[in-house]
Amino acid sequence: MLVENGEYWLNNKGDLAMLAVMVRRIAGRWPDGRIGVLTSAPALLTAYEPTVEPIFCQRGGDWPRRSPRARVTGRWGPAATGPLLNGLDAARALPRRIAMRLRRRHPSDDRASEATGVNRRSLHREGGRLPNALGDTDVVIAIGGGYLTDVDRAQTERTLDLLEYATEHGIPTAMVGHGIGPLRDEELLRHAERVLPRVDLIALREGVRGPELLRSLGVPADRVVVTGDDAIELSYATRNAHRGSAIGTCLRVAEYSPVTDGTRTTLGRVLRAEAAERSADLIPLIVSEHAAEDRRSTLPLIEHSPAATPPLGRFASPWALARQVGRCRIVVSGAYHVAVFALAQGIPVVGLSSSRYYDDKFEGLATMFGTGLELVRLDSDDVEDRLRGSISRLWTQAPDLRAPLLEAAACQIDASRAAFEQAATIIDAAVDSGAETTSGRSPISPG
Incomplete structure (x- = not known):
């Protein structure tokens, strides 16, 4: 075969x-x-x-x-x-x-x-x-x-x-x-x-x-x-009995997912502020190691934050990444599979997109789960307000979203x-x- x-x-x-x-x-x-x-x-x-x-x-x-x-x-x-x-x-x-x-x-x-x-x-x-x-x-x-x-x-x-x-x-x-x-x-x-x-x-x-x-x-x-x-299936099998308390994040910057320096600065500022306000750890969720693209884009967002935790190593298994995702209460991600890993464990997601390619990915994923994913366009004029609003809503709604998301994953x-x-x-x-x-x-x- x-x-x-x-x-x-x-x-x-x-x-x-x-x-x-x-x-x-x-x-x-x-x-x-x-x-x-x-x-x-x-x-x-x-x-x-x-x-x-x-x-x-x-x-x-x-x-x-x-x-x-x-x-x-x-x-x-x-x-x-x-x-x-x-x-x-x-x-x-x-x-x-x-x-x-x-x-x-x-x-x-x-x-x-x-x-x-x-x-x-x-x-x-x-x-x-x-x-x-x-x-x-x-x-x-x-x-x-x-x-x-x-x-x-x-x-x-x-x-x-x-x-x-x-x-x-x-x-x-x-x-x-x-x-x-x-x-x-x-x-x-x-x-x-x-x-x-x-x-x-x-x-x-x-x-x-x-x-x-x-x-x-x-x-x-x-x-x-x-x-x-x-x-x-893999991520669902690693789910915790109790919900996590951290904010997980991953930013994808590539030819098919362009993000300006100014938007990256805004995203990092929002993540660090939201984590500090909630006394939450900031967990970098590295899914793609191609040319270290997720590391180069994600780690600067949480740099110098006392809430930042170390990333997994280059050759960590997908199970290890799924367990890291399981420590989160919400996930803010510009990478599709980080969002998949999170929703499969009943964890809501703020999806970050700057292209039709990622719009389609996240919209399809949102439809499959029915709830728990809010899409934020990184090229919008009000990106900071939209980010803060989505993070705040999903953080509050996370306990109620867990059961329907897990049910959708099982289906x-x-x-x-x-x-x-x-x-x-x-x-x-x-x-x-x-x-x-x-x-x-x-x-x-x-x-």
């Missing part, structure tokens, strides 16, 4: 949470199956998920030989082995990174190679860009994320290429826990229109934008379900599990209907 992870360097604890949930579901459903996960960090992957097999996404990508390294790194865990293994992965990837930089300086070389017929939708061993493991795979599952969108074009193309190959070769496919869009690029839309109607099942994490987009692409309604985010977990079982039934039927599997191995057997 080949799992499209979407975040190959394992830099995002939200993506790691979705991966953890899916790996355990797959292993429980098909205990004798092999689970391959596409990655750029094979050594680090074995520390986070010692039962899976790393499939290198860029260099051949064959099914690996079984190795005792997975058991060793898994025993020590990513917090202990992460720095070493991440360095090992980076060293292995260095030659390819240098080659990519050279190609950027000479883009005509890439155009020439495309013109000579190199097909990105072929296996690597056939001169294409897809991992060889795909040719020896019985099932392809693309796990959740917000990467099917204009702002992540490269990953959108990679995922569509992978699914297109699978559907053309009779390999059962499923997409679970996805947030799709905004998607307006005409080339990407044409590619999605060609591929997505052929995917066996698509489970969405929200019902505001995704279903309509899929309908416009010709995806049959009976292949689409709305479940919520798969990471909800989404049930829906997500049901969608997985639906996908598993489709997969079993497809595999059993053939004389042999795509890979030539014996069909996978359900647990």
